[in-house]
Amino acid sequence: MQTNATHTHDTPPPYSSLVAVGDSFTEGMSDRLPDGSYRGWADLLASRMAARSPGFRYANLAVRGKLIGQIVDEQVDVAAAMGADVITLVGGLNDTLRPKCDMGRVRGLLEEAVERLAPACKQLVLMRSPGRQGPVLERFRPRMEELFACIDDLAARHGALVVDLYGAPSLSDPRLWDVDRLHLTAEGHRRVAEAVWQALGHPAEDAEWRTPMAATPPPAWVARQMAHARFARQYLLPWIGRRLTGRSSGDGLPAKRPELLPYEGPAA
Template sequence: MEMDANCTSFVAVGDSFTEGMSDGLPDGSYRGWADLLAALPQPSAGGTPTSPLSPGFRYADLAVRGKLIGQIADEQCGPAAAMGADLVTLVGGLNDALRPQCDVERVCAQFEEAAGRPAKSCGQLVLMRSPGRQGPVLERFRPRMEQLFARIDEVAARHGAVIVDLYASRAPADPRLWADDRLHLNSEGHRRVAEAVRQALGLAAEADWDAPLPATAPPGRFARRAADLRFAREHLVPWMARRLTGRSSGDGRPAKRPELLPYEG
């Protein structure tokens, strides 16, 4: 699938995976793969790259951390559809799948509803089979994820959407592409996702986004234990507290780019 040569607008929809959550900026926001994709050269009508930093290219990022797929459908997909953008990316559903109690069939139905809204008005819809970090968490929730991804494939076929399959790739499972919270990608991880989306849209490759990272010696036992303790203190305990109190990291938080505006990079 090749990206429309006249693409001048891009809207990202989703949760923390799209918002970023690892590469902090001075204004308190985060730089995620969607921001990096918006800053990559896009093809012009003449077939040569033109920078999205020009006034003709507009970008909105409606993704908010912690959102479940039903919330994404209700809060983001309507506005995204109304924008009528040339390109819309939708990534969501894993926050639901990672909860202790999850009705996967209901999540699949909500994803189908979410995708259907922007699909009617956008030029090209992009869906994603998200990556999973190697470890016991992925193995525990793998059946749920694969059930969701199978429905995403069906939805993509129905709407002519592009699928970016990170789940089946090699590199994104490497723990070195994930932030200290072990839930979100780090800067290099986001760079690779942006490149994967770019190539799925038919644009010329800038790099091999799925290339394995160089082999390194594994950390020693004491280093692993220190990292585990730091992870539990700084990330796991706060996450459990939110689950027990019914709170979300995205409660009351607005989208960082709620309108289609020229992107400053």
């Protein structure tokens, strides 16, 4: 059973705090700000919520590269203890991209996370993560869809919302993805923030996030080959190297916003 990403309430409840849990998707890669830091959909969502709730507090525990076991070990209990009104949990996708992935273990850990977080907040938000068009995704699509089926089931059992980004063809557009082909651009993150905003019961603020981008002429063959070569050299080979050596891009990095504090961030 899939939870629809809309509310039946005319006016959503006033949420006064948000805690975001997860990996690079929730950290905000690749929505880079001029100072080199990352913004992302969770920051954009927090900005919107803060504009409507004086004293609004926000924490973002997400760290790039984290597997679901690390999210459970390092973030879930911290998030549950904060007593926030809304908690977002997005995790498990990094696991599905590993060559040796035990989906039974992933499902069990995700269930453990939801069982701890759902009672600790007024509204838990889960997501079916967006998927970029391309041959790499096709290889891992069965695992991803198994993960999403688990998310739907957990949401139905624990009263969580599911934001179905995977089911929105607009978000599979390669133009909404960074050159690393793993992370959304600023426009992609803006659309995700809008999707979560609507899922929490708010009326649409921006252009409908499901609307596909306007068509543009495809790049020339030479440009495509150059882009493929750059991607392989700068992103794919280092990514494979980390997989083979058991390292992660997030090793040693702290949480983005480790404490639940008043938020005055980038404008939405």
